[in-house]
Amino acid sequence: MNAVVNLIRSRAVVLTQANIDTDRIIPARFLSTTTRSGLGQHAFADWRKHADGSVDPDFALNRPENQGRSILLAGRNFGCGSSREHAPWALTDAGLRAVVSSQVADIFRANALKNGLVPVVLDEAVVQALMQRPDDELEIDIAAGELRTPGGQRHAFALDAFARTCLLEGVDELGWLLAREADIQRYETSHRETSHVA
């Protein structure tokens, strides 16, 4: 069973840029690992540090007021690019639990959900408005499928029913698939003649 995720309450870290790609989230030179752990220190490495290795104090995740925040508000099409699951591993290891954007790339979204990182997709205008008030404590309610602001606004977001169940009940997807063994065997038997790999 995976960790249960039902409510995320935090102020937000804001990255306004659209099309933040997976090479931004974690550059390829940090993919030379055989484990999932310890990647948080490399999240947004080339934004966090200047080319000479010094820390950029102005980068959102480096600012003191943003430490400990677990909601990322990001520009449209977050997570585009590669299939590297190292991207959500780095973000969760850096303490993030949700990404709020007007669009989240497909493979990144699938990878995020497997790691308890919740993709919250809202209208661009709503995301823009939220970005103006990063110090508001936001509440992301998985069961209700809504993001709430301290001002009483409630923004419904779509989350696949299965993904929601997995988050709320800590369903282990691989365990769920392994339990379909009889169906898989039946499929393989009936499709044997069109299986071609030699």
Next chain:
Amino acid sequence: MTTPRTLFDKLWDAHVVVPETPAAPAVFYVDLHLVHEVTSPQGFTDLEARGITPRRPDLTKATLDHSTPTLPADANGELPYHKPEAKAQVERLRGNCAAHGIEIFDLGSEHRGIVHVIAPELGLTQPGMSIVCGDSHTSTHGAFGALAFGIGSSEVGYVLATQCLLQRKPRTLAITIDGPLAESVGAKDVVLHVIGHIGVNGGTGHVIEFRGSTVRAMSMEARMTLCNMAIEAGARAGLVAPDDVTFEWLSRTPRAPQGRAFDAAVKRWRALATDEGAAFDQEVHVDASRIAPAVTWGTHPGTAIGVDQRVPEPADAAEAKAQAYMGLQAGAAIAGTPVDVVFVGSCTNGRLSDLREVAGVLAGRRVHPRVRMLVVPGSEQVKREAEAEGIDRIVRAAGAEWREPGCSMCIAMNGDLVAPGQLAVSTSNRNFEGRQGPGARTLLASPLTAAASAIAGVVADPRSLAATESA
């Protein structure tokens, strides 16, 4: 009468083990699972943690491409890995394959290479299949009419364990490209043009089927370039319906069905094409005759312009930031921009036809003294065939480096790097900030444009070389 179906619908229907419901995605069967050293170790670890072994090692094929050096072994036979972690990934995959009886195209194998180059070469990639790999450019295999897409490392574990994934059915997008291509314009220019047209998120949630007379006239290699970059438009996958061009390619491969089995397969494969009257969720039409050799000016692949055009005025702050990063001035001609590095290779443009085009430009010429040019064959087979034609000699005589096969400078995790601030013209697929190394600036282009730029020392229109020749 049955409802007309698209190629995608047929591929989807054929791989549903358990249909999707509102409560749960479909259980989707995988015919071929390709594995490489960077995204697979964690998947294998997940199986070990449960005490289970790969369900169908026979449907899993592995190779080494991302972390491997492109310089040859030293006198002691030692490969020059640029860091121990890279070697550890290679050894980990070897160990996993040995432990579970998975076929690996290892270093030293005549079939090793970039995973998306070797599977089509071997005929492992076949029409009608579902193919996945922990790599977003798995979309390449869609050129054969296979439903092929990238997955994360957890999903690599799912496929190893069950040969299945949980999938919601994507929507469909038909991109119909008609008309003849102009001189010096190829599939890379077409796909950069298409991404510029629909946007880097224009394909999100969709599987793209590339259709039309331009696509029909393309070689398999060109179709692979096209489908390879479907992911750069955010699409789940790219597809081209199989036809005689596809079957001719497969008839020369060792792992496709042989003899009578091949004929039977062709009959099955022909039926995959989209039925007359089948509906797509979205349709886009592109006039190919208007496409010029393309280069990108920004930091995502949706920023292509004709190489003879000017850098556009930035539409917003993000575009202004991208132009500042690239060191390009709005309103200035992009041709003539000084170039430091030219990279030819990758799963996008590292096949034999690409290297032939490059050799055609380099023959009898010298790479500009300012430029470092790397030519990296996509596979051992590409390298062998290119060397048999003397392409390696032309590349070396021009002053460029001829390397061993691998992903190399496309993902820049094996030590092949563009230095900070340098400007590279690359035949690869991504021009993200820092993609080819921290601070590196990348212009995406076709092999012809890359080669012309290497000679000129500046971003150059490949048609200008042709003009020089005829003058």
